[in-house]
Amino acid sequence: MPLDVMGLFYFAYRDFVGDADALLAHQGFGRAHHRVLYFVNLRPGMPVADLLDILRITKQSLARVLRQLIGEGYVSQKAGADDRRQRLLYPTEKGRRFFRTLSATQANRINSAFEHLSPDARRTIRAFFVAMVEPNDHGRLKALKLIDTRDP
Amino acid sequence: MPLDVMGLFYFAYRDFVGDADALLAHQGFGRAHHRVLYFVNLRPGMPVADLLDILRITKQSLARVLRQLIGEGYVSQKAGADDRRQRLLYPTEKGRRFFRTLSATQANRINSAFEHLSPDARRTIRAFFVAMVEPNDHGRLKALKLIDTRDP
DNA sequence: AATTTATGTCAGTGTTGTTGACATTGTTTG
DNA sequence: CAAACAATGTCAACAACACTGACATAAATT
Numbered sequence: 613m614p615l616d617v618m619g620l621f622y623f624a625y626r627d628f629v630g631d632a633d634a635l636l637a638h639q640g641f642g643r644a645h646h647r648v649l650y651f652v653n654l655r656p657g658m659p660v661a662d663l664l665d666i667l668r669i670t671k672q673s674l675a676r677v678l679r680q681l682i683g684e685g686y687v688s689q690k691a692g693a694d695d696r697r698q699r700l701l702y703p704t705e706k707g708r709r710f711f712r713t714l715s716a717t718q719a720n721r722i723n724s725a726f727e728h729l730s731p732d733a734r735r736t737i738r739a740f741f742v743a744m745v746e747p748n749d750h751g752r753l754k755a756l757k758l759i760d761t762r763d764p
Numbered sequence: 765m766p767l768d769v770m771g772l773f774y775f776a777y778r779d780f781v782g783d784a785d786a787l788l789a790h791q792g793f794g795r796a797h798h799r800v801l802y803f804v805n806l807r808p809g810m811p812v813a814d815l816l817d818i819l820r821i822t823k824q825s826l827a828r829v830l831r832q833l834i835g836e837g838y839v840s841q842k843a844g845a846d847d848r849r850q851r852l853l854y855p856t857e858k859g860r861r862f863f864r865t866l867s868a869t870q871a872n873r874i875n876s877a878f879e880h881l882s883p884d885a886r887r888t889i890r891a892f893f894v895a896m897v898e899p900n901d902h903g904r905l906k907a908l909k910l911i912d913t914r915d916p
Numbered sequence: 917a918a919t920t921t922a923t924g925t926c927a928g929t930g931t932t933g934t935t936g937a938c939a940t941t942g943t944t945t946g
Numbered sequence: 947c948a949a950a951c952a953a954t955g956t957c958a959a960c961a962a963c964a965c966t967g968a969c970a971t972a973a974a975t976t
Contacts, residue, residue, distance in 0.1 A: 620893035620894065624896035650771070654767055661921095661922065675923090675924065675925075695921090696974085719766055722770070733888045738772060742772065824935085824955090849942045
């Protein structure tokens with residue numbers, strides 16, 4: 613059993629998400645807010661339903677977090693052009709700035725772990741992550757352009 | 765910014781920890797119980813203080829989880845031989861069996877992601893995880909033998 | 917016109933984390 | 947040896963973030 617990989621995964625993820633905690637707490641936010649900010653910044657104009665699908669939480673749970681982010685001016689909503697029931701989510705300038713701050717330490721951590729690695733090794737790591745994701749969700753990864761759409 | 769790696773990390777970890785959720789819920793346990801079971805099975809005889817240090821939670825938070833695990837016979841305690849104030853934690857046979865069940869799907873996921881990879885690629889992935897962990901915690905990784913003690 | 921869909925909201929609940937205070941037992945030290 | 951310190955346990959109150967169930971509204975679909 614790959615017990616070592618399980619443990620390394622735990623520690624690495626713990627420290628990775630921990631990077632942003634202090635900054636989030638300073639704004640009265642938590643990790644839930646960070647996850648929303650990440651996806652809204654990654655793909656602006658995402659409808660609420662997609663976010664629910666990605667985060668795998670209930671709309672009631674998302675509502676609380678989203679209410680705060682919108683109320684404090686980090687995220688804005690716009691009715692969908694084709695389907696006007698949809699609320700498309702966009703980061704505001706404030707939201708983009710805050711997200712960049714949140715991402716800075718995480719990006720540093722990733723960059724320094726990648727620094728001395730060959731392009732091939734970097735591909736290996738990305739491929740490993742993809743292989744760890746449920747095959748059912750690979751379509752989602754492509755839709756978010758987290759993996760190359762041309763890949764199998 | 766390596767936004768793609770951030771996202772892949774999120775999805776991979778989400779699905780990885782999700783593997784055990786249904787089994788845990790069936791016993792009335794959650795992810796907190798799983799984390800304790802992991803470390804107690806990985807290094808039997810670990811004192812409570814070490815577990816607190818690893819999990820980075822308060823003793824009150826650990827107490828609730830540990831009380832259940834001990835009460836339902838998954839974990840046992842023994843006073844330390846040299847320092848009898850310490851409570852050393854051991855999995856019971858029931859605890860070992862349950863942990864093996866919990867680990868089965870996670871191990872499958874990891875093994876199939878590793879399957880077609882060269883020993884070198886596997887080393888790259890382990891090294892990446894280590895590089896993602898706070899350098900301060902590298903001593904802990906060695907103590908847990910999650911990385912080779914001879915490494916720098 | 918009736919139904920379904922996307923979203924929002926109210927109210928109540930559970931898990932897992934937090935702080936603060938205090939007790940017990942065992943080790944260490946002056 | 948007595949005092950101080952350390953490892954653990956426990957009580958109580960609280961917060962973040964998940965859950966369920968029920969209901970409302972507006973827009974799309976049939």
